[in-house]
Amino acid sequence: MxxxxxxxxxxxxxxxxxxxxxxxxxxxxxxxxxxxxxxxxxxxxxxxxxxxxxxxxxxxxxxxxxxxxxxxxxxxxxxxxxxxxxxxxxxxxxxxxxxxxxxxxxxxxxxxxxxxxxxxxxxxxxxxxxxxxxxxxxxxxxxxxxxxxxxxxxxxxxxxxxxxxxxxxxxxGDTGEVVHLAVGAVTVEVELPSAPDRHEVGIVFIPAVDVESVPRSRPAVRRHHSASRPARSRAAPC
Missing domain, CATH: 1.25.40.10 (Tetratricopeptide repeat domain)
Known part of the structure; x- marks a missing residue:
């Protein structure tokens, strides 16, 4: 800055x-x-x-x-x-x-x-x-x-x-999940409970071994696989 x-x-x-x-x-x-x-x-x-x-x-x-x-x-x-x-x-x-x-x-x-x-x-x-x-x-x-x-x-x-x-x-209110099958990592986007009024989204990368193991407790979880990038963690760009 x-x-x-x-x-x-x-x-x-x-x-x-x-x-x-x-x-x-x-x-x-x-x-x-x-x-x-x-x-x-x-x-x-x-x-x-x-x-x-x-x-x-x-x-x-x-x-x-x-x-x-x-x-x-x-x-x-x-x-x-x-x-x-x-x-x-x-x-x-x-x-x-x-x-x-x-x-x-x-x-x-x-x-x-x-x-x-x-x-x-x-x-x-x-x-x-x-x-x-x-x-x-x-x-x-x-x-x-x-x-x-x-x-x-x-x-x-x-x-x-x-x-x-x-x-x-x-x-x-569209809680359907989008899954793109590929080999790589799964990106999970969920609303963070820490600041719901700001509608923040966190992104984490988990191994794409068992897609169905991703937690479903929150609405609007979107998962997509990427073959081009390894599993890692990073803050979601806004």
Whole structure:
């Protein structure tokens, strides 16, 4: 976090002086990315007021850069603040703005925006809108390029996608389990009882020896096998 703030502080003075158009666009884009990352870290730390301030800065910089996908990413990520802190209707509105900005092309930002919208609608008791957004998110996910699927700050990998869909399906009351047969590990996504109001999801990896041995006591357990990665533990990216 300190490095992000320091780097942003180094860029900020450059935005206050005349620059060639191409240089200013690059500076604004970099500033938008940094501010967005800082906002996410602050949100994860529970610093809501500071996070919102940084999201506003990120949105402004992204808008100035003309990068619609970055702008949509910032708005979709900000919508997640509302999801985690009990304002799903506000989150739905912001996620819809992100969807409009991102457009219909298969990009990571567009996919994220649709997935977040699905979660927000599900929590707002708007099942039809939620299912439409879920279908759109899946359609976009299927068309993402390898670069857009990268597990990075700005990519939308399958693990992130399944976390969002798991949240939405749980809120909708769809407790069906999805099992993709393959050799590898099983990813189990369950709502954490430690903070149910924030709808957190934990992911653990267990050997794919006996799928039926996975506990079924909580709703919306989604399991999928992966042949490409070994059994390990990691925090779920949000």
């Amino acid at each position: 300190a490095d992000l703030v320091t780097d942003f502080a180094d860029i900020r003075p450059l935005l206050g002086v005349p620059q060639p158009v191409a240089t200013r666009v690059r500076l604004c884009r970099t500033a938008g990315q940094m501010a967005g990352m800082a906002a996410i870290v602050l949100h994860d730390l529970g610093s809501r007021r500071e996070a919102r301030a940084w999201f506003a800065t990120a949105a402004h910089a992204a808008g100035e850069s003309g990068d619609r996908q970055l702008h949509a990413w910032v708005m979709a990520r900000e919508a997640m603040v509302g999801l985690n802190y009990g304002s799903p209707k506000a989150a739905a509105g912001l996620a819809e703005q992100a969807r409009r900005v991102a457009g219909n092309s298969p990009t990571a930002a567009a996919t994220l925006a649709a997935a977040v919208a699905a979660r927000a609608y599900a929590l707002s008791h708007q099942p039809d809108q939620a299912r439409d957004a879920l279908a759109d998110a899946d359609r976009l996910m299927e068309r993402l390029s390898g670069e857009q699927r990268a597990d990075t700050w700005f990519g939308h990998c399958e693990q992130k996608h399944h976390v969002h869909l798991s949240h939405a399906l749980t809120a909708l």
